[in-house]
Amino acid sequence: MGKCKLCGRGEAKIRLAYARLNLCRKCFTEKFFPNRVRRTVESYKMFPADASVAVAVSGGKDSAALLHSLREAFPAVQLVAVHLNLGIPEYSEAAERSVEALCRSLNVELKVYRLKDEEGFTIGDFKATKYGGKLCSVCGVVKRRRLGKIAAELKVDALVTGHNLDDTVESLMATFTGGDFQQLVRLKPVLPAQPPFPRKVKPFYRTPEREALLYAEILGLPFSRRKCPYLPGSRSLRGKRLLDLWEAEEPGFKYRMLAAFEKLIPLLEQAVPQPEYTYCRVCGLPSSQPVCADCRRIEALKGRKAA
Numbered sequence: 001m002g003k004c005k006l007c008g009r010g011e012a013k014i015r016l017a018y019a020r021l022n023l024c025r026k027c028f029t030e031k032f033f034p035n036r037v038r039r040t041v042e043s044y045k046m047f048p049a050d051a052s053v054a055v056a057v058s059g060g061k062d063s064a065a066l067l068h069s070l071r072e073a074f075p076a077v078q079l080v081a082v083h084l085n086l087g088i089p090e091y092s093e094a095a096e097r098s099v100e101a102l103c104r105s106l107n108v109e110l111k112v113y114r115l116k117d118e119e120g121f122t123i124g125d126f127k128a129t130k131y132g133g134k135l136c137s138v139c140g141v142v143k144r145r146r147l148g149k150i151a152a153e154l155k156v157d158a159l160v161t162g163h164n165l166d167d168t169v170e171s172l173m174a175t176f177t178g179g180d181f182q183q184l185v186r187l188k189p190v191l192p193a194q195p196p197f198p199r200k201v202k203p204f205y206r207t208p209e210r211e212a213l214l215y216a217e218i219l220g221l222p223f224s225r226r227k228c229p230y231l232p233g234s235r236s237l238r239g240k241r242l243l244d245l246w247e248a249e250e251p252g253f254k255y256r257m258l259a260a261f262e263k264l265i266p267l268l269e270q271a272v273p274q275p276e277y278t279y280c281r282v283c284g285l286p287s288s289q290p291v292c293a294d295c296r297r298i299e300a301l302k303g304r305k306a307a
C-alpha cells in the first residue's frame with residue numbers, strides 16, 4: 001500500500017477506497033476518524049462545543065468508537081454514557097461489562113438502566129406477544145422511549161446515538177422500498193427536540209461501520225463482539241451485506257445514497273407532512289397516536305402475563 005497519504009512517513013495500513021486514500025494507523029485514529037466526527041457534528045449543527053450530551057452506549061464497537069472519538073473531537077463537551085440492559089441472556093451481561101470497562105478507561109460517567117430491575121420484563125418476554133415476530137422492532141421502540149426519558153431527566157442538550165453510515169443507508173433502502181416516506185424523513189442526522197425529549201443526533205452519520213470497528217480495534221477499546229441472539233437472519237444484516245457488495249463494486253455508493261437522500265429531505269418534508277404530535281393518554285409522553293407505540297407493547301405484555 002506504500003506510505004500514508006497524510007503524513008507521508010508511516011506505513012499505510014488502511015485503505016479507504018471511496019476516498020482513494022491509504023492511511024497509517026496513527027493518522028487514521030488521531031486525525032482522519034475524529035476529524036470526520038467533528039466535521040459531521042459541526043456541519044449538521046448537532047450540538048455546540050460546550051454542550052452536555054448523553055451518549056447511548058450498547059457495549060458494541062460503534063458505541064466504544066463513538067464515546068472515544070467524541071472525547072477526542074470535543075474535549076469541552078460534557079459526556080454522560082447511558083446503557084440499557086435489555087435482559088437478553090448472556091449478550092446483555094457481556095454488553096454491560098464492556099460498557100463499564102469502557103467508561104472506566106475513558107473516565108466518563110455512566111448510567112445503567114436494567115429493564116428487568118426497573119420494569120420487571122426483558123426483550124425476550126415479547127416473544128409470547130403478538131409482537132414476537134418483530135423483536136428487533138420492539139427492541140427499537142423500547143430503547144428509544146427509555147433513552148429519551150433518561151436523557152430528559154439528565155437535562156442534556158442532545159441525545160447522541162451510534163448509528164453509522166451503514167445503519168442509515170440500510171434503513172434508507174428498506175424504508176424507501178417499503179414506501180414509508182413519513183418514516184424516511186426521520187432518518188436525517190438531527191431530529192428536533194420533542195419536549196421533554198431532547199434532540200437526537202448521529203455523529204457517525206458519515207462514518208462507515210467497518211471504520212468504527214477498525215478504530216475500536218486499533219485503540220484497543222473495550223467492546224463486546226457478541227451478536228444479539230435475536231438478530232441472525234434479521235432484515236438489517238441482510239441489507240448491509242447487499243450494500244457491501246454494491247460498495248465493493250462501486251466505491252462511494254453509500255455516500256452517494258446519503259447525498260441523494262439529503263436532496264430529497266426538503267422535498268419530502270413539504271410533500272409528506274409529519275404526523276401531528278399529541279400526548280399518549282397512558283404515559284403522557286409525546287406520541288402521534290392516542291396510545292404510544294411503547295405503551296401498546298407494554299399492554300400486550302401485561303395481557304400475556306395475566307392470561
Ligand SMILES: [Zn+2]
Pocket residue numbers: 004005006007008009010023024025026027028
Ligand atoms: Zn500517517
Ligand SMILES: [Zn+2]
Pocket residue numbers: 280281282283284285287291292293294295296
Ligand atoms: Zn405511552
